[in-house]
């Protein structure tokens with residue numbers, strides 16, 4: 001920020017589970033930004049970086065479209081969007097898993113147990129891939145939130161949703177039966193960055209690695 005030189009534009013989540021750790025990562029890297037309510041973007045004071053605050057779901061597309069050069073997003077969202085973006089660095093936070101869960105007491109011996117069933121999920125692309133890989137024919141019912149209530153209200157036989165502690169599943173009488181994907185926050189980049197931007201990215205990555213090494 002500040003000068004007229006090239007800046008690296010980074011997209012991070014506006015608020016939610018990725019926000020605090022994304023901001024902390026920048027801070028630990030010595031990059032000072034002013035966050036504010038309803039701010040869409042902010043310049044770093046002491047590093048050639050501009051920060052965009054977005055819904056996590058929009059981050060892969062913005063990086064793909066070069067609105068942002070790099071972004072921090074969960075692997076679950078990245079793979080669901082299925083865009084040709086490269087992970088530059090996994091970041092070790094916001095860890096969770098995308099799992100199949102069924103009502104307690106229901107049999108589940110593997111993907112074939114889903115044959116002919118209805119599965120509620122917010123991750124239709126990843127579920128479809130999982131079903132196809134296992135040659136299972138099932139109906140995917142896409143819902144955007146509160147997936148865990150679907151079996152209880154008769155909407156589906158099973159769900160595929162993100163799990164971290166497992167308490168949401170437990171409270172809804174569901175049991176996690178198979179992990180489809182392990183996920184954590186990742187730094188992604190656009191494939192076609194200018195040499196100047198790549199140089200800034202290298203500096204940023206160097207700092208990220210120093211921070212991560214200091215923690216281990």
Ligand code: PRT
Pocket residue numbers: 013014015016017018054055056057073074075076077094095096161162163164165166167168169183184185
């Ligand atoms: O507004 P915006 O679209 O940006 O945010 P969002 O509401 O879509 O996402 P947000 O902030 O909830 O999550 C952002 C990212 O955090 C996800 O894409 C994951 O990569 C990661 N993450 C890590 C999680 C969880 N852990 C998690 N537990 N995202 C969601 N959950 C939910 C899950 O969907 C379920 O409802 O938490 C519940 C389960 O948690 P447990 O602890 O009860 O198992």
Ligand code: ZN
Pocket residue numbers: 055056057
């Ligand atoms: Zn989201």
